[in-house]
Amino acid sequence: MNYKQKLILPMCAAFLLYGCNSADDSNEADNNAEDMTTVGQGTDTEVDPQVKAEVKDVEGKTLGTVNFTAEENSVVIETALEGLEPGYHGFHVHENAACEADAKDGPFTTAGGHFNPTDETHSKHAGDMPPLYVKEDGTAKYTATLDNMTIDQLKKEELAVIVHANPDNFANIPDRYEANGEKGPDADTLKTGDAGDRQACGIVVSAEAK
Structure with missing residues (x-):
């Protein structure tokens, strides 16, 4: 393995790890947003009269x-x-x-x-x-x-x-x-x-x- 290959492999690994983490963070944010939307739509602030x-x-x-x-x-x-x-x-x-x-x-x-x-x-x-x-x-x-x-x-x-x-x-x-x-x-x-x-x-x- 030459010098360039030794340098590129760690960079590729770091990129892949970052990409996976970013995707996970993005999915988590989307899920949180979906949860908030669901709660907001499902909340009824009106109170039935007595x-x-x-x-x-x-x-x-x-x-x-x-x-x-x-x-x-x-x-x-x-x-x-x-x-x-x-x-x-x-x-x-x-x-x-x-x-x-x-x-x-x-x-x-x-x-x-x-x-x-x-x-x-x-x-x-x-x-x-x-x-x-x-x-x-x-x-x-x-x-x-x-x-x-x-x-x-x-x-x-x-x-x-x-x-x-x-x-x-x-x-x-x-x-x-x-x-x-x-x-x-x-x-x-x-x-x-x-x-x-x-x-x-x-x-x-x-x-x-x-």
């Missing part, structure tokens, strides 16, 4: 669903509705699980007042939720996290969700304004926030209910 309300209008048409899910010491409310008048609407949990569109005192009045187990004025009711904003196309999507009610209450108290016709002022009428000739909010404002008639209603049920 309580829900199917919301219907006065004609009995389903407008969408309000979902309630526990998160630590709070309740996450998620809703997607359609077929409503554009603008802001009062949006509350009410004290009775009764959605009678033809009720004697007006649509859905059978749902009673706002859910209010601690007998507070409006804006402090357990059932007070942020106003619902409806876009020009009549749809509304909404997520809020509140700690003024619990999943257990929503499951046990036989409640309803109401969408009102008007915006909700949360009884926020400063003293410089007058209501019925008197300064500040009147009794109706303190009770309902002047959210007006009830346009849609849904009975709150456990999400496991069929």
